[in-house]
Amino acid sequence: MTGRADYEERRQARIDRLNGAAEKATAESEVQCRRSHDLVKDIPFGQPNIIGRPALPRLRERSARAMDKAVEADSKADYYAGRAEAAERNHAISSDDPEAIPKLKAKLATLEGQCKQVKASNKAARAAGKEPAPWYTLPYLGKEIRRIKDRIAQLERLDSQPVAEDIHFDGGIIHENTEINRLQIIFDSIPDPEIRSNLKRWGFKWARSEGAWQRLRGSNALHAAKRALGLEG
Numbered sequence: 001m002t003g004r005a006d007y008e009e010r011r012q013a014r015i016d017r018l019n020g021a022a023e024k025a026t027a028e029s030e031v032q033c034r035r036s037h038d039l040v041k042d043i044p045f046g047q048p049n050i051i052g053r054p055a056l057p058r059l060r061e062r063s064a065r066a067m068d069k070a071v072e073a074d075s076k077a078d079y080y081a082g083r084a085e086a087a088e089r090n091h092a093i094s095s096d097d098p099e100a101i102p103k104l105k106a107k108l109a110t111l112e113g114q115c116k117q118v119k120a121s122n123k124a125a126r127a128a129g130k131e132p133a134p135w136y137t138l139p140y141l142g143k144e145i146r147r148i149k150d151r152i153a154q155l156e157r158l159d160s161q162p163v164a165e166d167i168h169f170d171g172g173i174i175h176e177n178t179e180i181n182r183l184q185i186i187f188d189s190i191p192d193p194e195i196r197s198n199l200k201r202w203g204f205k206w207a208r209s210e211g212a213w214q215r216l217r218g219s220n221a222l223h224a225a226k227r228a229l230g231l232e233g
Contacts, residue, residue: 002095002098002100002101002155002158002159002181002217003094003095003096003097003098003099003100003181004096004097004098004179004180004181005098005179007094007096007097007098008097010096011087014087015084015087015088018080018081018083018084018087019080019081019084021076021080022076022077022078022080022081022084023077025073025074025076025077025080026073026074026077028069028070028073029070029071029073029074029077030070031070032066032067032069032070032073033066033067033070035063035066036063036064036066036067036070037063039059039062039063039066040059040060040063093107093151095151095155095181095216095218096181096216100155101152101155101156101159104148104151104152104155105152107148108145108148108149108152111141111144111145111148112145114141115138115141115142115145118133118137118138118141119138121133122138154218154219157219158217158218158219161219163176163178164176164222167222167231169229169231171187171188171189171191172185172186172187172188172191173185173186174222174225174226174229175212176217176222177210177214178217180210181216181217182207182210182212182214182215182216182217183214183215183216183217183218183221183222183225184207184210184212184213184214185199185204185212185213185214185225185228185229186211186212186213187213191213195228195229198227198228198229198230199213199228201228202215202224202225202227202228203215203224204224204225204228
């Protein structure tokens with residue numbers, strides 16, 4: 001079965017991390033805002049100096065810097081909160097989802113039903129002399145139906161193909177990790193900058209948690225790994 005068994009847990013953990021970052025930034029913004037206020041709150045208007053405290057211009061500078069930090073932290077909070085909200089709203093079907101194929105088939109059935117409904121509505125509208133659905137409705141649905149069918153076929157091929165044996169090369173190993181749905185390249189030591197650049201160009205990303213460069217499993221993943229490593233012309 002394609003996908004990761006921990007997909008939903010990882011998805012929720014990412015949302016929780018983003019919400020946590022937003023809360024932390026909000027708290028920092030409030031701290032800096034209070035600090036900005038407290039630095040100058042006891043200074044009478046027009047008073048240039050106060051005995052035992054720094055000169056007023058210095059206090060104003062420090063207050064302004066604190067307020068700048070408050071604004072910056074507030075912007076970070078908005079950014080992370082927006083990302084968390086987007087992640088929660090995102091209902092795109094990920095190939096990492098072990099239920100991807102059933103979900104895609106359900107989506108396909110819905111789209112095909114919509115397509116039949118539009119065709120029937122258009123036929124009835126023309127018979128009654130009314131305006132049919134916009135011209136682009138059926139082409140759009142047809143394109144989506146083809147795209148979903150292609151994804152289902154791709155995932156089914158991936159499910160049916162045998163797991164590739166590890167490929168050893170000078171300095172490391174190529175490993176197909178079915179548990180996390182990734183093709184991994186594990187090096188004996190840190191690869192040089194040129195190899196790292198090639199890996200990125202062929203869609204591989206460094207995963208510190210795995211100690212590997214990896215990308216999503218797929219029909220082209222092994223080819224990409226070999227090209228990135230110069231094992232294939």
